[in-house]
Amino acid sequence: xxxxxxxxxxxxxxxxxxxxxxxxxxxxxxxxxxxxxxxxxxxxxxxxxxxxxxxxxxxxxxxxxxxxxxxxxxxxxxxxxxxxxxxxxxxxxxxxxxxxxxxxxxxxxxxxxxxxxxxxxxxxxxxxxxxxxxxxxxxxxxxxxxxxxxxxxxxxxxxxxxxxxxxxxxxxxxxxxxxxxxxxxxxxxxxxxxxxxxxxxxxxxxxxxxxxxxxxxxxxxxxxxxxxxxxxxxxxxxxxxxxxxxxxxxxxxxxxxxxxxxxxxxxxxxxxxxxxxxxxxxxxxxxxxxxxxxxxxxxxxxxxxxxxxxxxxxxxxxxxxxxxxxxxxxxxxxxxxxxxxxxxxxxxxxxxxxxxxxxxxxxxxxxxxxxxxxxxxxxxxxxxxxx
Ligand code: A3P
Ligand code: MG
Ligand code: MG
Numbered sequence: 519x520x521x522x523x524x525x526x527x528x529x530x531x532x533x534x535x536x537x538x539x540x541x542x543x544x545x546x547x548x549x550x551x552x553x554x555x556x557x558x559x560x561x562x563x564x565x566x567x568x569x570x571x572x573x574x575x576x577x578x579x580x581x582x583x584x585x586x587x588x589x590x591x592x593x594x595x596x597x598x599x600x601x602x603x604x605x606x607x608x609x610x611x612x613x614x615x616x617x618x619x620x621x622x623x624x625x626x627x628x629x630x631x632x633x634x635x636x637x638x639x640x641x642x643x644x645x646x647x648x649x650x651x652x653x654x655x656x657x658x659x660x661x662x663x664x665x666x667x668x669x670x671x672x673x674x675x676x677x678x679x680x681x682x683x684x685x686x687x688x689x690x691x692x693x694x695x696x697x698x699x700x701x702x703x704x705x706x707x708x709x710x711x712x713x714x715x716x717x718x719x720x721x722x723x724x725x726x727x728x729x730x731x732x733x734x735x736x737x738x739x740x741x742x743x744x745x746x747x748x749x750x751x752x753x754x755x756x757x758x759x760x761x762x763x764x765x766x767x768x769x770x771x772x773x774x775x776x777x778x779x780x781x782x783x784x785x786x787x788x789x790x791x792x793x794x795x796x797x798x799x800x801x802x803x804x805x806x807x808x809x810x811x812x813x814x815x816x817x818x819x820x821x822x823x824x825x826x827x828x829x830x831x832x833x834x835x836x837x838x839x840x841x842x843x844x845x846x847x848x849x850x851x852x853x854x855x856x857x858x859x860x861x862x863x864x865x866x867x868x869x870x871x872x873x874x875x876x877x878x879x880x881x882x883x884x885x886x887x888x889x890x891x892x893x894x895x896x897x898x899x900x901x902x903x904x905x
Contacts, residue, residue, distance in 0.1 A: 543881035544858045548663040551850035558849060561741040561806035563768040564632065564751070567621050569736040573607065575617055577624045581737040583717035584761040585773050585811070586725050588824050594715045596708035596777065596819035598727065604707055605732040609695065614684045618650060618753045619899045621740055626903075629751075632742070644678055645751065647742065649856060651683035653754025653804050658685075659855055660800040660848035662876060669877035673892050674859055676866045678903065681859060684894045686873065705819075707731065712777045712813045712821070713757055721761045739769055741805050746853040748860075754805045769806040774798070780814040780822050791836045796843045799832040803845070855882065868895040 568581035588594070622629065622645065633646030658670050671686040687695075710731045718725050740753045757775040765771040778794055781787050798810055810827040827835075836842045855874075862884055863872045871892040876882045887893075 541858065541861070543883050544855060545881050546662050546851065546876060548844075548847050548851075551663060551847040551854070552844065553846065553850055555846045556746040556849050556853045557744065558746075559744040561743040561769060561804070563739050564629065564742045565621060565625050565740040566756075566768075567617065567738050567740070567753075569617065569734060569738070571605070571732045571734050573613075573734045575620050577621065579737060581735050582756070583713075583719060583737070583758040584721045584723065585758040585775075586716055586718050586723075586761065588716060592715070592821060592824065594712065594813065594815075594821035596711045596715075596813075596815055596821065597704065599711065599731060600704055600707045603728075603730045605730060605734065606707075607733040612687070614894045615650065615652070615682060616896065617738070618652065618740070619896070621753065622650070622751075623899065623902055625740075645680050647680055647749045647751040648860070649681050649683060649748060649750045649752075651750070651752050652685070653752050653801070655683055655685050656750075656752060656804050656852065657797070657800045659852040660804070661796055662855075663847050663851050664796060664843045666878050669875065669880075671876075672874045673894055674863050674872045674874060675868055675870060675893070675895055676863045677868050677895060677900065679866065681863055682895060683859070686892065708815065708819045709775075709777050711819075712815075713775050715821075716775060716811065716813075717758045718761070721763065739772065739805055741769060743806075745849065745856065748853065748856045752804070754801075756805075756807065770808055772805075772807045772809075774802045774807050774810045775813070776810055777813045777815055777821075780816055788839060791839050792842055795827075795832050795836055796848075798827070799829060799845070800848060802829045858882065868900045869893055 565577075566579050566582070568576045568578060570576065570581070626645075629645055655672060658665075662670075668691065669688055671688055673684050673686050675682050675684075710733055714729065714731055715725055715727055736755050738753045739756050740751065743750050756769075756772045758773050759765070759768070760771045760773065776798060778790065779786070781790055798812075802808075802810055808829050810829060812825050812827060813821045814823045814825065815821045833845050859872075859874065862874075869889050871887045871890065871894070872884050873887055873892055874882055874884045
């Protein structure tokens, strides 16, 4: 038999008088999160920005595209233009939160005003939000209780009371990215090619399937919302909007575009419901994007059908699957993770990073790093936001 724990461990776990005990780890087991759906306020768009073909930032919607409904029986060959009309973003360049931080600096007065009326007098660098992050990072949190393959690392820094959350690529993810097969590279192109077939640059324009696919270009929405006790400001890429000028205000006019393998067997349908719809739902539910347009394609990348999913109806659609994912588990885990982060990340210092790590079948744990490569708030941001 193994030796019992040394007694020091026991005393060390008793918090000092007056201190708030903060947990060292957080469970990601789905059974822990099956309670009522938490409060999630309707996301409000507070701004947007664009990134051009060279990844330059603009504080406007110049990259927003307009959805053009495909004709019946469309002739979309998703391999067309690969690789000669393809400019791929360099995913080895880590942009961290930089574009969101640029947006915050450019829209600071607007942001401060939007919460000043409702809260205590604000001090320098008080943005009036608890968390700033990318939508994609939150999507990973939502799907964590159901993820069995890929772990994640999230770096968190507290500055002026706001918690900034920025992903750090895991070693496994970097290896996968660098070892990505030629087939996988081409299949990634298919998703962007589908966007080109279904989007126009102007509300009354036509798609230009003969143009170049450049994945540096992006239009991003910035939304504000609340999850239980946490106010959030996050940004996410939006594929296009309804071309009707009478469509509801953003984000209700936005559409998410997706491609997926055509479904031929009950097993494929079940996998689509259990795995793909979870990711699609989480990504679009967070910023309040109400519709997802899916192009189903064959193994050669030819689109065989196009179908629209209402984000709000996805959870109904999957209810017949045995042991399926539940939106409430996703949202409660995310809410509890954010509470965990608040309790752990106490030091308000741009040079300190609390690194939260998770691997499938494990609990979330963390480590603390001072003045290291993990620091992600740039000096140009820290100096302008604290003055
Ligand atoms: P599909 O969504 O059709 O797969 P998004 O759907 O988020 O707008 O992203 C557009 C495309 O980028 C995707 O098309 C896919 O080709 C590629 N992509 C996005 N995230 C990816 C990821 N994590 N791994 C591989 N490809 C990704
Ligand atoms: Mg997109
Ligand atoms: Mg898309």
